[in-house]
Each structure stands twice: as structure tokens, then as C-alpha cells.
Amino acid sequence: MQETRELLRIEHLKKYFSTPSGILHAVDDVSFVLDEGKTLGVVGESGCGKSTLGRTILRLHEPTDGKIFFDGQDITGLDKKRMKALRRDMQIIFQDPFASLNPRMTVGQTISESLIIQGLVDKQDKRSLDKRVAELMDLVGLAPRLINSYPHELDGGRRQRIGIARVLALNPKFIVCDEPVSALDVSIQAQVLNLMQDLQDSFGFSYLFITHDLSVVKHLSDEIIVMYLGKMVEKAKTSRLFANPLHPYTQALLSAIPVPDPDFPVNRILLEGELSSPINPAPGCRFAKRCPKACDKCREADIPLKEVEPDHFVACTLVR
């Protein structure tokens, strides 16, 4: 194993949106480091800010506060032109393979578009363009005959492969994967997950893997962040998080997943109520309202992340 090198560093990243009813805290003080060739999983339920986090890192949203370092460079304040050059190294695979492809562009056009925009291949040079597109389609397992097909002619699994080919075209270093397999059937999901693993092995990509599916994230990630209402509540190496979840939310989340084994001991922590509003949240732990173990101390002030064992961080008053 070669030495790992830091690729992405996020420091106290915040993204607030102003809405008519107040300030929505979508991402509230998130920090982490992602090394080259590694996968960081971001887990949480709808509305916890995980997609906003991914998009803010790519500066598809402007961060409200905090810093993003990519490859040693602070990219938080870069202008559009320099950002465009950087996008070659930072890409995203979107969740919905039905909405993220232009319905009026063929598979070949979609894949070659990013090559042309980034100036990697000369638009006039049809031969090398076609050759590169064919290579990419082969890499993601799309049959060459599909080059002139339109997205509506293809099923979800194949469409998601186009989304992946389009990202690979630029040979990026870092890819945000925003629920890339959630819209797919299990057998197709497994095919795409295998493909993503193979590609990481051959090209050394770093993934920020955003999902609500804990079994998928466990399968792929080296390290996992658990988010609740914009806050990072727990962060740990994958094996530690599953062996020793410490935050009450992580524990409830893990216990809520139905395991496909009738003999698996069901020891469910049923949470009361639902996600509260991320607009003008009250100080203190965001989870206190639903937490079975909450006390007065939880509602006083925001709870900082504490390192309870090497590389295992938890934001909870009960953990010392």
C-alpha cells in the first residue's frame, strides 16, 4: 500500500439558505479530510443536508462560511474561470438517471460534451472524439451500438452508466456520488456498485459517497459521516462505526434497517416523531427532540464533536 495523500479538506463548512420563514441551516459546520483513492460515506435521512454538502463542496452552491481545500489549494474564493478548469478534477454523479441527462442528446453527444467543453479533444477531430467515446462506453459496460440512442430508449441502469462515463471522460481525481444507485433495482444496483469499485481500483478516484442506504455505504466506504439536520453527529472508520455506534441517532438508524435474514436479532430503537425543521433551529443538539436519552444539558448549547477513540468523533453530551 502506498502512502496516502490528502486530497480534499473541508473546514467548518456552512451553507444557509434564506427562506421567507427564516434561515435554513442546510449544512452547519462540517469538517473532514478525504485522502486520495479513498471513499468517504455521508449518511443521513432526507433533509439532513447531505446533497447540499456534496454540491457546496463542488461550489454548485456558494458556501456561506468555511473553507474548501482541494489538492492543497483553497478553492473557496476562486472565480468562475479558474473553477471551470478545476471541474476537470472534481465531478459529480447525480441521483436521478432520468432527470440528469439531456433528453435531446444521444449517448455519444452526452459523453463527448464534457470532453469538448474542457478542451480535451478538438471538436473538429471526429476520429479521436469517437475513439475516446467508444473507449469510455466500453469502460462502463455500454454496448457500442447504443452510441446513437437517446436516454428515453434506455433503462435506469444504462442511464446511470452514461452519467458515470460522462464523469470518467475527464479523468477526475474526486467524484461526488449523490445517491448513484438509489433509483435502481437491486440486481442492477449491485452491477453499478461493482463497476464503481473497479474504476476506483484502476484509476484511484476519491469518492464522496452520499446515500441513505447504510448497507451500500458500509460496503463501499473507508470512513463514514452521519448527518442529522445539517450537523455532523458522528464520524468514524466504517468498521468502528458499525461495531461501536455511539450517537443515539446512529444507533437508532442502524437498528431501523431491515436486515434480510429472518434470524437476525431485531432490537429496534423506535424513534418518536420526525425530523424537525432546519429553519432557525434552536441551540443545542438537533436530535434532542427525538432522542430517547435527551437531558436538559442537550438543549443548552450546540454540542461539539469529541474524539472518543482515535479517528472516532461523536457530538453527544452523554459520550465522554
Place this chain on the structure above:
Amino acid sequence: MTETNQELIRIEDLFIDYETDDGIVHALNGVSLTLHVGETLGLVGETGAGKTTLAKGILRLIPDPPGKIKEGKIWFEGKDLLELPEHAMQEIRGQSISMIFQDPMTSLNPVMTVGEQIQEVIRNHNPELDKEELHAWSCAMLEKVGISADRIDEYPHQFSGGMKQRVIIAIALACNPKLLLADEPTTALDVTIQAQVLDMIRTLKQELNTAMMLITHDLGVVAQNCNRVAIIYAGEIVEIGDLRQIFKRPTHPYTIGLLESIPSLAKDVERLNPVKGMMPDPTDLPPGCKFAPRCKFVCERCAQRVPDLIDIGDGHMVRCINSKDTQSYASTRE
């Protein structure tokens, strides 16, 4: 669980087609299935396998055109539902058999209060009730699904996704049906909310002794909620049996493939072992076994004719001619 061997509904050799401009879609190809009183049957399959068509077929809600129930029988309480006149069928829907649809966001009427929507189904089947009785009944239903009766005059948009699904369950169970068809009831919900809703369905089902057909693609949900499981592929039941038979001794190559496709929380697997390829085009199904083109146990005989559903012991039925080989493969898997 109050489970008896008393038969509640028996589906025999059901064929349903959709006649579209692009050809005839063979959605169900000879499905036979029995559900007993109080039991929960999991119906598992991927997109386009025919799960929803089967549920809608039972209630005769297949849009015609393009849908056509080609042949088959659905025996419920001594009558063949497919022979009943429309008004008799209307009596059954919502009263003896009701259905929960997948998407809680679109299956409620946005311009009616939740109270009115619960009362609608009660009133249809109990026209003799007066206003107060209806109100009391609907409040009781709302409380039963864990929503305060104070919210009876609110509109669907005032509820969250999990709450809306609870309202839908209240509507479905309002007339105490004997059979509940739940089509992916929790797929649109977050896991912690899913756990709440499934827990509630389980409790109510037990209380009312309702049988349920739980349609899902999530094998985890099945393992935690069902007594029996049917696996459906390209409009055919390929394997059916008790929960443990299916999860501990999966025998049809498709069932084995499905179980190997899910990343496990309990075990560490380096690489998944998915079924290769995709489901066949339902307008152009292969002859013989429909799974043969994707199957790793395929042999020449597979393409010759559709294999029968054979009993491999204790009511565990499998539609595969190589069930001996696949079983020994599956036993080495653990």
C-alpha cells in the same frame, strides 16, 4: 401471530396483458397463489416483474384499455372475483379487500381534509351512519394510526410523508378488511420512519386479524415482516415458500442472485455477485424459462418449455428444472 390454514384468497392461472402500440406486454403469465387468513405474504420482484399488476388485478383496477385480464380465476369467499358484476366488485373494494399505494404524496386528494377522506370510504360501505357516527369512527381510525384526532380537519399538505402514509393506512383499514394489498408502503419513506410505519402496520394487522400481501423489492422488509414469500420474475412466480425456506434455502437461481446482490450489514463481502444482464422485454419474452438468458445454471433443456412449479419439500415450490444443482450451490454459499 394468529395464523390459521383457512384459505382466504386463491388465485389460479392468472394471465394479464397490456395491449400497447409497441406490442403486447405479457405482464402476468399464469400466476397461482393462495393466501390464508391472517397471514402476511411478501411478494418480491424488480421493476416490471408484475407485482403491482397482480395487486391491481385482484381488485380489478387494471385500466382497460390497454390492460386485459386474459384468463384465470380469483376465488375470494367462494366467489370468482373476475365473474362478479361491477357493483358487487365495488362492494368488495375498501370493504373486504383494500389497497395501500406506493406513493403517499400523490394518493391523497389535496383538496379534501384527511377526515373527509377517511369518512368517504366508511360512508360508502355504511350508508346508514349519521354525521356524528362517521366523525367518531374516523377520529378513532386516526388515533389508531398514531395521529391525534385534533388534526382531522387538516389537509394532506399539512402532514409529512410518514404521516400521510399513516392517513392512507387509516383509510385502508377503516372498514376492517380481510385482505390488505400493500404496494411498497414504505419505499418512499426514510428508514427510521419506515420502521415506525411497519411497526404500526404489524400491530394493527394483528389486532384486526387482516391478511396482507406486502409488495416490495426490499428483502430486508420481507425478512422482518412476512410469514411466507413469493418471488416473481417476468410475470411468473419462480419460487414460493415459508420465510425460512426462501432465506435459508433459496433454490431458484434468481432468488439466489437477488440475495447475493444486496450488500450485507451482517457480513463483510469484498465484492457483490449480482445477476448479470437485465429482465427480458415483456413484449418479447424468451421461450421456456424466462430467467434462462441470465442464469448461471442454464442448460439446453431450459429453453424448451416453461418449467413447472415443483414442490421440493414442505410446500417450498420452485420453478426450475435444475433445482438439485442450485440447492447444493446455495448450501455452499453460507
